[in-house]
Amino acid sequence: MANPRSLFFVSLLFLFINSGVSAVVTYNVADLGAKPDGQTDSTKAFLSAWSEACASANPSVIYVPAGRFLLRNVAFSGPCKNTAITVRIAGTLVAPTDYRVIGNAGNWLLFEHVNGVTISGGILDGQGTGLWNCKASGNSCPSGATTLGFSNSNNIIVSGVSSLNSQMFHIVINGCNNVKMQGVRVSASGRSPNTDGIHVQKSSGVTILDSKIATGDDCVSIGPGTTNLWIENIACGPGHGISIGSLGKDQQEEGVQNVTVRTATFTGTQNGVRIKSWGRPSTGFAKNILFQHAVMIDVQNPIVIDQNYCPGEKDCPGQVSGVRISDVTYQDIHGTSATEVAVKFDCSSKYPCSNITLDDVKLSYKNQAAEASCSHAGGTAEGTVQPTSCL
Numbered sequence: 106m107a108n109p110r111s112l113f114f115v116s117l118l119f120l121f122i123n124s125g126v127s128a129v130v131t132y133n134v135a136d137l138g139a140k141p142d143g144q145t146d147s148t149k150a151f152l153s154a155w156s157e158a159c160a161s162a163n164p165s166v167i168y169v170p171a172g173r174f175l176l177r178n179v180a181f182s183g184p185c186k187n188t189a190i191t192v193r194i195a196g197t198l199v200a201p202t203d204y205r206v207i208g209n210a211g212n213w214l215l216f217e218h219v220n221g222v223t224i225s226g227g228i229l230d231g232q233g234t235g236l237w238n239c240k241a242s243g244n245s246c247p248s249g250a251t252t253l254g255f256s257n258s259n260n261i262i263v264s265g266v267s268s269l270n271s272q273m274f275h276i277v278i279n280g281c282n283n284v285k286m287q288g289v290r291v292s293a294s295g296r297s298p299n300t301d302g303i304h305v306q307k308s309s310g311v312t313i314l315d316s317k318i319a320t321g322d323d324c325v326s327i328g329p330g331t332t333n334l335w336i337e338n339i340a341c342g343p344g345h346g347i348s349i350g351s352l353g354k355d356q357q358e359e360g361v362q363n364v365t366v367r368t369a370t371f372t373g374t375q376n377g378v379r380i381k382s383w384g385r386p387s388t389g390f391a392k393n394i395l396f397q398h399a400v401m402i403d404v405q406n407p408i409v410i411d412q413n414y415c416p417g418e419k420d421c422p423g424q425v426s427g428v429r430i431s432d433v434t435y436q437d438i439h440g441t442s443a444t445e446v447a448v449k450f451d452c453s454s455k456y457p458c459s460n461i462t463l464d465d466v467k468l469s470y471k472n473q474a475a476e477a478s479c480s481h482a483g484g485t486a487e488g489t490v491q492p493t494s495c496l
Contacts, residue, residue, distance in 0.1 A: 127163040134169050141172020143199050148177045155181045164189035169227060172196045178210035178250060183219035188260065190219070194227020200250075204236035204272060208247025212254040213272070216261070223262040229253060231271035237297045237321075249273030249299065255281050264288055274301045275320065281308045289316040295343030297321030302344065307359065309333050316340075323348045324374070325366075329389055330359035339369045346376030346404070349394065351414050353387035353428040360390035367397040371440075377407035378435070382428035382453075384413040385421040390429040401440030401447075407468050408435055410482070412453045426453040433484075434462040442468050447475035448492055450482035457481035467491045 132154040135141065139150035151167075151174075158165035164187055176198055200206075200213055207213050213231060216222055231252045239246035249272035255261055257280040267290040268275040275291045278284050291302040302318035305311050306328030317340040318324040324341035327334060327349045341347065347369065349361055371377045378396040382389065401407040410433075412426040430452065447468035452458035461484030468475045468491065479495035486494035 129164045129166055130161055131166040131168055132157050134167065139174050141170065141174060141196060143173030143175055145175060146177060147174045148179055151176060151179060158190050159183060159185035162186050167192045169194040169196050173199050175199050175201065177201060178207045178213050180215045180217060182217050185219060188221030190221065191223040191225060193225045197228040197230055199230045200232045202232055205247060207250045208236060208272060210250050213250040213252050215254040215256065216258055217256040219258045221260045222258065224266055226265045228267045228269060230269045233270040233272040233293065233297065236272045240298050251277045255279065255284065259283055271300050273299050274304050276303045278305045278308050278311055283310045284308065285312045286316065287314045291318040291320055293320040295321050301326045304328065305331050305334060314338055318344060320344045327361060327364060329361065331361045332363050334364045336366045337368050341369060342372035342374045344374050346371055346374045346379050348376065348379040348381060349391050350381040351383055352389045352391060353382040353385060353426055356386055356388065358387050358389035363393045365395045370400045371404045372402045375405050376409055377401050377404045379409045380430060381411040381414045382426045383421055384415045384426050385424040387427040392431045394433040396438065397436045399438045401442065401468060403441055403443045405443045406449060407440065407442050408438060408448045410450045410452055410458060413451055425455045427456065428453065429456045430458045432460045434464065435466055436464040438466045440468060442470045442475045445470050445476050446478050448477040450479045452481040454481050457483060459483050461496055462487065463490045463494050464488050
């Protein structure tokens with residue numbers, strides 16, 4: 106008589122074999138020719154690993170061991186045969202020292218038309234200081250490359266990744282659905298131009314959690330067509346704060362809605378929570394926005410809506426913003442302002458901001474009550490609100 110335990114394990118094995126569970130296949134970039142010396146171009150090895158993983162019907166891991174791997178601009182393109190590719194990085198990916206090599210590429214590392222990709226760990230070193238210095242000199246320079254881009258992709262996870270000294274934006278999410286970013290670290294000089302930490306546009310269902318962002322532009326920037334965005338537990342500074350916008354650059358433009366920013370700390374930033382739009386006609390809008398549980402530490406503009414954004418006074422003098430801003434709540438916002446005006450609502454004269462709510466806001470300037478400034482803004486104040494509401 107057969108042993109019942111043996112029969113049990115045979116049955117389990119049979120179930121496993123017939124359940125469609127596939128073994129994970131691992132591709133080590135070092136086995137494909139990548140060199141961890143920071144000087145040998147390893148682009149071909151990374152593309153080989155991607156090609157293998159993308160063509161596999163089984164879940165796949167692309168493994169980057171310890172060391173520094175030099176890469177030119179790379180596009181990891183889909184669609185792929187499986188929806189579970191993990192890029193596990195133990196080492197550092199390094200951009201070329203000469204910023205001109207990738208400076209006009211738009212992106213350094215781009216994932217496009219993929220589904221179910223996870224980027225786990227590692228350091229992405231964009232080596233952007235040379236380009237920043239070029240821009241500061243006033244010479245003709247490339248516009249710069251985004252370090253890590255995701256375009257027209259779904260079900261993306263970025264976990265425990267550090268981005269250093271990007272030439273331009275650090276991470277961009279464009280045209281994507283269901284993206285989770287957690288434990289991201291962004292580091293660049295407070296004087297680095299256009300180095301937004303995480304930029305989201307034309308995307309839905311994006312979550313950004315437990316991240317620390319120090320850079321020269323917005324810590325998180327939110328562009329047109331963003332819906333259902335959740336940002337929580339963010340440390341920002343230096344930088345320009347968390348910004349919705351700029352909106353209204355184009356006359357025909359998608360709106361931004363259902364955005365929650367909660368539990369954020371801003372230290373020495375130019376702005377805290379900001380909404381900005383160009384001062385010219387547009388079909389754009391921003392609505393159903395919640396800024397909740399924010400601490401401001403010596404922030405120049407803790408709470409600001411600016412609908413008269415017009416850099417260089419070009420293409421918009423004398424015009425008013427067509428972007429409609431409504432249903433924005435500021436709840437439990439405390440701390441210190443580096444300027445006298447801690448709350449500034451400078452809204453469109455044609456489409457005034459509506460249904461703005463201030464609830465438990467306490468901001469001081471040099472140990473005294475700060476001031477508030479309102480133009481074309483309507484709403485209510487609840488609980489303790491300091492500076493006194495001007496809505």
